[in-house]
Amino acid sequence: MKLIIVKDQNEGGQKGYEVFKDAKDANAKVFGLATGSTPLTTYAAITASDLDFTDATSVNLDEYVGLGEKDSQSYRYFMNENLFSKKPFKTSYLPNGLEDDAEKETKRYDKIIEENPIDLQILGIGKNGHIGFNEPGTAGDSLTHKVHLTESTIKSNARFFENEADVPNYAYSMGIGSIMKSKKILLEAFGESKAEAIKGMIEGPVTEDVPASFLQNHGDVTVIVDEAAASLLKNK
Numbered sequence: 001m002k003l004i005i006v007k008d009q010n011e012g013g014q015k016g017y018e019v020f021k022d023a024k025d026a027n028a029k030v031f032g033l034a035t036g037s038t039p040l041t042t043y044a045a046i047t048a049s050d051l052d053f054t055d056a057t058s059v060n061l062d063e064y065v066g067l068g069e070k071d072s073q074s075y076r077y078f079m080n081e082n083l084f085s086k087k088p089f090k091t092s093y094l095p096n097g098l099e100d101d102a103e104k105e106t107k108r109y110d111k112i113i114e115e116n117p118i119d120l121q122i123l124g125i126g127k128n129g130h131i132g133f134n135e136p137g138t139a140g141d142s143l144t145h146k147v148h149l150t151e152s153t154i155k156s157n158a159r160f161f162e163n164e165a166d167v168p169n170y171a172y173s174m175g176i177g178s179i180m181k182s183k184k185i186l187l188e189a190f191g192e193s194k195a196e197a198i199k200g201m202i203e204g205p206v207t208e209d210v211p212a213s214f215l216q217n218h219g220d221v222t223v224i225v226d227e228a229a230a231s232l233l234k235n236k
């Protein structure tokens with residue numbers, strides 16, 4: 001893994017933008033995208049740039065089950081607000097949170113991923129080491145699945161909702177196996193609350209207990225962290 005330690009999230013966002021720019025210059029056509037607070041500065045830097053994605057496709061990692069694009073907490077809404085309304089892509093895919101039939105939806109999404117192999121995947125990381133919504137215990141070869149969110153994730157994400165009870169209990173998530181097939185991966189993490197997960201991801205054993213640790217088996221991962229998120233690493 002290539003580790004880049006930055007001063008703060010703003011500098012991290014600029015570096016993240018550079019990874020997108022390099023990928024675009026190298027003719028990347030499919031971008032795997034993430035939600036959460038982590039990629040926001042990268043999306044802001046992309047938005048402020050002259051990069052053009054109208055010939056590119058995006059495939060997002062995950063979506064809450066039960067929320068649609070008009071729900072302000074849905075990930076489709078988040079992506080529209082923070083990126084797509086300013087930097088449109090030719091086509092943008094997300095799981096459909098309003099589809100009740102999990103088998104139908106996960107199969108549909110796997111087909112999309114197969115037909116649009118991801119050139120660059122951006123990831124955040126959960127405090128418990130999750131990537132996408134792949135919670136601890138998820139198999140390294142998993143495909144798109146319906147996830148029962150952990151208590152830790154519900155608590156972390158409650159800040160985006162009025163009440164913790166409003167956080168959906170389920171989400172559809174791209175699997176770890178699909179994430180691992182991305183040609184290049186960029187993982188960002190900012191703040192002390194991510195330090196334990198970053199240590200486990202980079203210096204711990206490869207284990208389902210820390211889903212991000214599977215990235216040790218990928219040949220092209222760039223990790224951008226601030227000093228706080230890097231604070232528990234022995235080798236910097």
Ligand SMILES: O=P(O)(O)OC[C@H]1O[C@](O)(CO)[C@@H](O)[C@@H]1O
Nearest residue numbers: 035036037038123124125126132
């Ligand atoms: O960037 P945040 O808001 O800390 O969230 C971290 C992770 O949590 C998720 O939003 C899912 O809970 C991931 O998509 C993201 O990588």
